[in-house]
Amino acid sequence: MAKPRTYDSEDFSRPLRRVLVGLIVVVFLGIFVLWRIDSPRVERFRTALIDKVVPSFSWAMAPVTKVSTIIDNFQSYGRLYEQNQQLREELQQMKSWKEAALQLEQKNARLLDLNNVRLDPMLTHVTGVVLADSGSPFRQSVLLNVGRRDGIQDGWATMDGIGLVGRISGVGTRTSRVILLTDSSSSIPVTVQPLGQNAVMSGDNSMLPTLDFLEHPDQIQPGDRVISTGDGNVFPAGLLVGQVAMGADKRLRVVLAADYERLEFLRVLRSYASIPITDTGALLVPLPPRALPTGVQGPLMPAAGLPPVSPPESAANGAEGADTQSVPDGTTGARSD
Numbered sequence: 001m002a003k004p005r006t007y008d009s010e011d012f013s014r015p016l017r018r019v020l021v022g023l024i025v026v027v028f029l030g031i032f033v034l035w036r037i038d039s040p041r042v043e044r045f046r047t048a049l050i051d052k053v054v055p056s057f058s059w060a061m062a063p064v065t066k067v068s069t070i071i072d073n074f075q076s077y078g079r080l081y082e083q084n085q086q087l088r089e090e091l092q093q094m095k096s097w098k099e100a101a102l103q104l105e106q107k108n109a110r111l112l113d114l115n116n117v118r119l120d121p122m123l124t125h126v127t128g129v130v131l132a133d134s135g136s137p138f139r140q141s142v143l144l145n146v147g148r149r150d151g152i153q154d155g156w157a158t159m160d161g162i163g164l165v166g167r168i169s170g171v172g173t174r175t176s177r178v179i180l181l182t183d184s185s186s187s188i189p190v191t192v193q194p195l196g197q198n199a200v201m202s203g204d205n206s207m208l209p210t211l212d213f214l215e216h217p218d219q220i221q222p223g224d225r226v227i228s229t230g231d232g233n234v235f236p237a238g239l240l241v242g243q244v245a246m247g248a249d250k251r252l253r254v255v256l257a258a259d260y261e262r263l264e265f266l267r268v269l270r271s272y273a274s275i276p277i278t279d280t281g282a283l284l285v286p287l288p289p290r291a292l293p294t295g296v297q298g299p300l301m302p303a304a305g306l307p308p309v310s311p312p313e314s315a316a317n318g319a320e321g322a323d324t325q326s327v328p329d330g331t332t333g334a335r336s337d
Contacts, residue, residue: 107265124269124270125269126150126151126152126268126270127267127268128145128176128266129264129265130142130144130263130265131143131144131175140179140180140182140184140186140205141178141179142177142180142263142266143178144158144176144178144266144268145174145175146268147172147174147175147176148172148176149173149174151270152171152176152268153171154168154169154170154171156168156270157271158267158268158269159266159267160263160265160266161259161265162258162259163240163242163257163258164181164228164235164241164257164258165178165260166178166179166180166181166183166186167179167186167234180203180260181203181241181256182205182206182207183205184203184204185203187200187201187202187203188228188235189228189229189230189232190211190227190229190241191226191227191229192226192244193224195216197214197215198229198231199211199212199214200212200213201254207256208245208253208254209253209256210247210252210253210254211226211251211253211254214252222244222246223243223244223245224243225242225244226243226254227239227241228241236269239269240257241256242254242256243257
């Protein structure tokens with residue numbers, strides 16, 4: 001017994017698709033051939049067809065127009081984003097240039113301070129650039145770009161545009177190291193003005209060195225000036241160190257005048273030690289003898305360190321004759337003064 005045949009939807013859709021594809025191909029071929037024919041009649045037909053069909057297809061072109069507008073907008077947004085990024089980069093560069101300009105202005109101000117500092121005319125100086133610092137909490141020092149070739153010697157004082165910074169400790173050919181006043185190994189003699197009390201300022205690796213060995217610490221007031229004394233040939237006298245302040249530990253400390261946070265240029269003071277005097281005799285010149293005035297008897301007292309000077313014979317004889325005179329009883333004798 002034969003089974004009934006079942007029909008599938010694919011059996012109908014397949015021939016239909018073939019027919020539709022064939023019709024579309026025929027239409028496109030006809031349009032292609034129509035647009036390729038070069039004839040006045042065909043040209044008039046093409047113009048009439050375009051006038052009839054194209055305006056009525058504006059609704060079909062609306063999605064395409066919207067899509068193209070969206071694409072243009074996205075492209076415009078992309079261009080705006082790129083411009084925004086460029087403006088951000090330029091703004092960042094301007095900030096860096098602004099920071100560089102501020103740093104140059106500060107350097108210029110410090111250099112002007114260095115030029116305006118009034119020092120002893122006998123003290124010449126060499127200005128050096130700070131290359132690096134120690135970066136250690138246990139050692140306070142900086143490195144300068146001047147050394148033995150510039151005539152730098154150990155022990156010379158260094159200043160910034162305002163006050164004393166430290167001393168040279170270690171000299172190389174092209175560089176030298178400066179031990180700061182805040183270093184624990186730094187101890188210098190100072191004077192507290194206006195009372196003139198001598199003290200020793202000692203560093204303790206903090207920004208406020210201590211004042212020790214004061215004669216009358218109760219007379220010291222915060223704000224008193226601290227200057228170097230020059231005792232022991234450690235530093236030249238009269239250099240500004242800072243001002244007195246009361247620390248948190250109730251000890252007298254010194255607020256340094258130098259700006260330790262921005263040490264970029266340092267002035268190294270040439271301070272040569274004075275030549276000691278060993279031969280004092282060469283400084284004393286013997287004086288020539290002077291004649292005794294008339295009526296004066298005895299040796300003339302010379303300056304200190306010279307032998308007594310005897311009076312000349314003529315002056316002695318004159319003095320002797322002047323002292324011999326007659327007395328009322330007719331005899332002569334010598335009167336003793």
